[in-house]
Amino acid sequence: MPLSLGVNPNIIEMEYAVRGPIPQRAAELKKQGRRIIPCHIGNPQALGQQPITWVRQVMSLLEQPDRIERERALKKLAGMKPGALAGLGPEALLSDQVLATAEDFLTRLEGGVGAYTESKGPLFIREAVARFIDRRDGVEAGTSRAADPESIFLTDGASVGVRAIVELLITGPGDGVMIPIPQYPLYSATLKRHGGELVGYYPDEDSGWALGRATLEEPLAAARARGVEVKAIVVINPGNPTGAILDEQSGREVVAFAAEHGLVVIADEVYQDNLYDADWISFARLVGDQDVPLVSLHSVSKGVFGECGHRGGYFEVRHAPAAAGTGDSLLPLLLKQASVNLCSNTMGQALTYLMVNLPEPGSPDRERFDRERQRTLDDLLAKATLIREAFGEMAGVRSFGRIGALYLFPRLEQLPAGNDDFAYCMNLLEATGLCTVNGAGFGQREGTRHLRIAFLPPREMLAEVLPAWIDWHNRYVGG
Amino acid sequence: MPLSLGVNPNIIEMEYAVRGPIPQRAAELKKQGRRIIPCHIGNPQALGQQPITWVRQVMSLLEQPDRIERERALKKLAGMKPGALAGLGPEALLSDQVLATAEDFLTRLEGGVGAYTESKGPLFIREAVARFIDRRDGVEAGTSRAADPESIFLTDGASVGVRAIVELLITGPGDGVMIPIPQYPLYSATLKRHGGELVGYYPDEDSGWALGRATLEEPLAAARARGVEVKAIVVINPGNPTGAILDEQSGREVVAFAAEHGLVVIADEVYQDNLYDADWISFARLVGDQDVPLVSLHSVSKGVFGECGHRGGYFEVRHAPAAAGTGDSLLPLLLKQASVNLCSNTMGQALTYLMVNLPEPGSPDRERFDRERQRTLDDLLAKATLIREAFGEMAGVRSFGRIGALYLFPRLEQLPAGNDDFAYCMNLLEATGLCTVNGAGFGQREGTRHLRIAFLPPREMLAEVLPAWIDWHNRYVGG
Numbered sequence A, B: 001m002p003l004s005l006g007v008n009p010n011i012i013e014m015e016y017a018v019r020g021p022i023p024q025r026a027a028e029l030k031k032q033g034r035r036i037i038p039c040h041i042g043n044p045q046a047l048g049q050q051p052i053t054w055v056r057q058v059m060s061l062l063e064q065p066d067r068i069e070r071e072r073a074l075k076k077l078a079g080m081k082p083g084a085l086a087g088l089g090p091e092a093l094l095s096d097q098v099l100a101t102a103e104d105f106l107t108r109l110e111g112g113v114g115a116y117t118e119s120k121g122p123l124f125i126r127e128a129v130a131r132f133i134d135r136r137d138g139v140e141a142g143t144s145r146a147a148d149p150e151s152i153f154l155t156d157g158a159s160v161g162v163r164a165i166v167e168l169l170i171t172g173p174g175d176g177v178m179i180p181i182p183q184y185p186l187y188s189a190t191l192k193r194h195g196g197e198l199v200g201y202y203p204d205e206d207s208g209w210a211l212g213r214a215t216l217e218e219p220l221a222a223a224r225a226r227g228v229e230v231k232a233i234v235v236i237n238p239g240n241p242t243g244a245i246l247d248e249q250s251g252r253e254v255v256a257f258a259a260e261h262g263l264v265v266i267a268d269e270v271y272q273d274n275l276y277d278a279d280w281i282s283f284a285r286l287v288g289d290q291d292v293p294l295v296s297l298h299s300v301s302k303g304v305f306g307e308c309g310h311r312g313g314y315f316e317v318r319h320a321p322a323a324a325g326t327g328d329s330l331l332p333l334l335l336k337q338a339s340v341n342l343c344s345n346t347m348g349q350a351l352t353y354l355m356v357n358l359p360e361p362g363s364p365d366r367e368r369f370d371r372e373r374q375r376t377l378d379d380l381l382a383k384a385t386l387i388r389e390a391f392g393e394m395a396g397v398r399s400f401g402r403i404g405a406l407y408l409f410p411r412l413e414q415l416p417a418g419n420d421d422f423a424y425c426m427n428l429l430e431a432t433g434l435c436t437v438n439g440a441g442f443g444q445r446e447g448t449r450h451l452r453i454a455f456l457p458p459r460e461m462l463a464e465v466l467p468a469w470i471d472w473h474n475r476y477v478g479g
Helices: A009-013 A021-031 A053-063 A066-080 A096-108 A123-137 A158-169 A185-193 A213-225 A248-261 A283-287 A331-340 A346-356 A364-392 A421-432 A459-478 B009-013 B021-031 B053-063 B066-080 B096-108 B123-137 B158-169 B185-193 B213-225 B248-261 B283-287 B331-340 B346-356 B364-392 B421-432 B459-478
Strands: A152-155 A175-180 A197-201 A229-236 A264-268 A294-299 A313-318 A451-454 B152-155 B175-180 B197-201 B229-236 B264-268 B294-299 B313-318 B451-454
Touching (some): A009 A185, A009 B331, A053 A096, A053 A364, A066 A096, A123 A313, A123 A346, A152 A158, A152 A331, A158 A185, A158 A229, A158 A264, A158 A313, A175 A213, A197 A213, A213 A229, A229 A248, A248 A264, A283 A294, A331 B009, A364 A459, A421 A459, B053 B096, B053 B346, B053 B364, B123 B152, B123 B346, B158 B185, B158 B264, B158 B294, B175 B185, B175 B213, B185 B197, B197 B213, B213 B248, B283 B294, B421 B459
Parallel strands (some): B175 B197, B229 B264, B264 B294
Antiparallel strands (some): A294 A313
């Protein structure tokens, strides 16, 4: 390696704990043959969550369009000669609705899934996303609050959208974005990557991670006092890593705050379907007709789909502010950014379409979807509850807020002297095979210690590992 | 829009002609009902190129794994009762090889296609890529020249890889990268995006876009004289937009030049399978054991696959230089960059795997693949030839170099006074519906004018549009 090159210092300094030293150590242990339970990341299908049947049936046809006719022929055959297909199992034949959905999608997608699409994604998918948003928020199409398909961008997962908006807003080292602490490290990493300042604000853990106006005003004033130009505020709701769900009052505070100070609200709402015992309200609804710029993000990776590998998602822009010096809004610049990558992947686009365009209510496909959906949500809640109950048996472990998203973020109030949460998580991994991420990887209030655990392992696995964790914990913190 | 925000000036200045004003005008015309022939971009399936049958059969099973058993049951049924599946068509049953390939892939891909993978992509796919590179270059596994799976990164198309390496190498405004002129605008856009300097070098058009040492030395010396620190040289081979194939001597000049000046070679080799009448040699072979850092990129979007929409590809790093100040090479930093996006999309990964892991030689699937491959290549060459012949009938249109990639880049030597190639392409679009991109969108030697056309439209379409183009051209340049 005789050649040595200077490299981008932002990349050297950037950190990303969910792929950091703890998961790296877990990968090493796994290679050595240890059983690892990967709870460091929200990757549901890696822990056995089943994909939605109807989604995958349609996706499968999109890859091989000639199968649509073949499946119809098979159905005809089975109709003509009952028993002709005996032995193929109960799910042998695809429903007319699945076949029609795939056919209709391919009719509208010029060139099929193998062709580049428009940079923002095909218009018919963006229209379906807009209808989904309006339905979700109880807004009538055609009204001033209705979503505009031209302000919707399909992306390879939500991360790409976050990066685009941060890249656009940061003009240099003096620009900053407000980020909740703790936060998902995508935000700190992306800000560092583009040379911006992270301006942290601290939701109140003991009140279930609620936000008060002072929580927001103080860090903004402090940042401005040191010359930082704050451009935007990120809200993650339901929360990551906390799993907490923002109450409506806290949401309204954020909007009023952004309106007063001329900030863009970046609402990470990828867990909007991971609700178990709480209501959720979108930032599009909270903003309403107020002239507050909003970028809201959604994804196929979470919710009941859990299709992380397909990298699909979208972001929607509302009340786009002007881009100084261009004579236009941010939208044409976001389009240009998207266009350099040509388009997001079409199978991720298809999944986004299916997520926002469920089977006809009352149809057998819809009934099965509803069953699968409920089964997944029930299972997630049961697992979260099991883990929370286990915390009750661990000395000095407390968890705040309602259960949401895929995570618990308990506070570790009792650690051996000189021990931080990184050491705790590393030792937990070595002792039990359970891979979590320590609180410092997300940021936390000075003097507190936490860990984040994704509540995804199958219940049988939890039944085995939780007692081992409790046992190890009480010895570890006691000793 | 009362709020006005300062935005990243690099994004304002960034240009990307293949999604620029000409294609945008084409989209408008299309909305008005005009027939548009989209030759502004290499998007084969949008113009009727058929996907490879075997690839899509496997991909379809990956989305719906329970079909593997169902397809086996169908085969058994057909074997027991000949004629039982009559009416389903000749391709009704999938081969054992297709079923086994899908099954094997899913066995190795933990959690299936719905789960995040390792940031660089699963090891077994990177191993398959490494074997492909070694086979292609006639290198034995285990030798010093063999590809290392740990230096291979799967990506959402090649664009993502280019962005990662440029982002890493550019530390500030004084850093530059040498780019061939004309170039694919991804390079100029990505450099602009990350605040780097484009240092252009000019392959010699009249010698078929060959490179001499002086062609490279002069721009480097000039850039250094004005204080630019040149970090890398990009070579696109086969060329985009020129379609030209670099002769071996030119390739060796690039390597010797990079070795002497301590530059990274960034070899864009995404068209390595789009060869019609010429040999091609990879930069991995040209570099051999010389200690020249190389990043080479490949993609599933081009070649005979043409799977643009799936956004799959990889880059391979050889002789990674040290990253100053880190005590390590560039590789851990590239991994960190990849990890912030979690992973590339799994269906694009699967396509990459299938591209580098063809069906068993001699098997019916391989025979069909070979036929489909040859049909696509023959068809592309025939279409390129038709278009080149048409140039012969257009006053002052000349095309240089061997035919490669998916493009012709003819020089327009005779334009009406005061007319540039942008006006030419816009007028051509309005007159004939043919959407091309003008030479200035790629860069060109001062005083020359060109256009780039992708030779993708079906032959029947060319038979119709080429006479119209010839006729329009001769009136346009004559008038």
